[in-house]
Amino acid sequence: MKKILLLCLVIFTVNFSFGQRGPRGKVKALKIAYITEQLDLSTKEAQQFWPIYNEHEEAMENLKRNERKSIRAIKEANGLENISEQEAEDFLTNYVSTEEKKFLARKQLIKNLSNVIPNKKILKLVKAEMDFNKRLLKQLRDRRRANQ
Structure with missing residues (x-):
């Protein structure tokens, strides 16, 4: 029940x-x-789980939103063919940085959840x-x- x-x-x-x-x-x-x-x-697990998970989801959404902005900027420049080598390097640096942040956020989520729910x-x-x-x-x- x-x-x-x-x-x-x-x-x-x-x-x-x-x-x-x-x-x-x-x-x-x-x-x-x-x-x-x-x-x-369980009720107790849910009370502790959802705030941690929701915070993680919000952080991931912000990272994805920034990623989409970068992609839109390339599209607005009429595609990859029309951006400079420096702009391409900046985009790749930003891309790698964002992927690292996603990884670290996921790692932190697992660490935070391990204090709340079993590993299984x-x-x-x-x-x-x-x-x-x-x-x-x-x-x-x-x-x-x-x-x-």
């Missing part, structure tokens, strides 16, 4: 928090529900995220095929 109440609380909170944000909010809500189901967190559940989280992303990409591909 506690698990059902916890799942309902998470879904309600997610819908309330992300309901105004359109498709991305819906994807985040589905991801949270999927992770909640896969990890089978952290592995379940890694698998759940990969499975969720695969399912999401499959649904997008299927929708594109259906619309053609």
Whole structure:
């Protein structure tokens, strides 16, 4: 019964928090529900897990947002052919730096979570995220095929 109440609380909170944000909010809500189901967190674990995980997700989103800005800047310069060698070097330096930051953020997430949930559940989280992303990409591909 506690698990059902916890799942309902998470879904309600997610819908309330992300309901105004359109498709991305819906994807985040589905991801949270999927992770909640896969990890089978106790109430105490969930209370400690979600703030750590949400902070990590926010940091990753900021890194990805900056990455997208760099890519848009290249597109606005009319593609790779029209940027200078120095601009290409700057982009690559930024790219490597961003990838390092993502790695360090992921490493910190695992360290922080190891104080909250068992290592097996952290592995379940890694698998759940990969499975969720695969399912999401499959649904997008299927929708594109259906619309053609």
